[in-house]
């Protein structure tokens with residue numbers, strides 16, 4: 458199988474600049490779908506199950522967000538602002554098949570919202586008011602920061618061992634609200650006895666990952682509105698390390714990427730229960 462990047466200087470160059478949040482989401486979803494389908498083709502080839510023999514990817518310096526001529530410098534024009542996790546398996550641009558100058562990215566363990574992080578958002582929303590159309594909070598399955606918060610929730614006596622520095626404690630404390638919400642939601646869906654289930658911790662981590670992304674998006678929308686970005690559309694999604702799809706709801710076999718708008722406060726409890734039900738439907742808490 459050949460993966461060919463092709464530049465033809467005689468072909469017209471088109472650069473997509475999304476005009477609104479829906480177009481920005483489409484670009485990100487299309488990019489994530491390109492990633493998942495290319496990898497699926499390679500995985501098929503690995504197993505000798507066929508797949509395509511050649512994929513040609515047209516590109517030019519301009520579509521890559523780079524200068525067309527030597528020595529020129531591009532003006533910064535990101536169309537989306539993304540808050541993701543620092544996890545090495547979750548690089549934002551490759552996940553959405555995006556390039557230079559497309560995304561303004563902040564990566565913090567657990568995609569939590571700290572003061573310096575908000576300062577960067579404040580700067581970006583003011584500085585790139587013309588090009589920015591969307592704000593995305595991107596969580597991911599198997600998040601180490603969320604797992605550490607779940608560990609401290611389940612074993613409070615080990616809190617000092619897990620969060621042994623002030624910095625780590627502040628990170629874990631910010632995620633704890635999502636963990637508590639996830640625990641309550643799972644209990645409401647499955648009953649109290651669920652805590653005895655051998656996969657309870659895995660289920661709790663998974664629900665907390667999605668809820669943490671949703672709650673961060675909820676907080677971020679409020680903060681952005683406070684510094685004058687009230688019209689900015691804020692959404693969230695979670696990158697699944699197993700399927701490579703970005704989605705706002707857990708699914709064993711997703712077929713298309715997607716995001717959900719930052720929830721309203723009154724919908725957070727219902728959202729927690731929907732996430733818990735989706736994790737149950739995936740079979741995480743099966744017999």
Ligand SMILES: [Zn+2]
Pocket residue numbers: 542543544566567568597599600601602603
């Ligand atoms: Zn993480």
